[in-house]
Amino acid sequence: MKLIDREDLDQDPVVRFQHKHYLPLTVGLGLVAPTILGSLWGDVMGGFVWGGLVARLFSEFTSRRLENGGGRGRARLADLV
Numbered sequence: 206m207k208l209i210d211r212e213d214l215d216q217d218p219v220v221r222f223q224h225k226h227y228l229p230l231t232v233g234l235g236l237v238a239p240t241i242l243g244s245l246w247g248d249v250m251g252g253f254v255w256g257g258l259v260a261r262l263f264s265e266f267t268s269r270r271l272e273n274g275g276g277r278g279r280a281r282l283a284d285l286v
Contacts, residue, residue: 235261 214220223230236257243252 236253239256239260240249240253243249243256246252
């Protein structure tokens with residue numbers, strides 16, 4: 206398998222910005238933004254729990270589920286952890 210030439214990606218300003226600010230973007234958009242949106246509806250903890258934590262757990266669960274057999278068959282809890 207041939208490796209991909211990534212020079213064009215290294216020169217892209219959007220990719221460089223995402224690479225440089227990965228952690229603040231992840232925390233801000235993944236946990237802080239849902240909490241702020243929840244506060245607009247008067248439920249700060251609901252926004253944090255459902256929009257932040259549950260969404261991250263669901264994303265992690267589904268990605269691991271697809272990696273372990275493409276979603277076919279039953280997944281064991283030990284395979285998902």
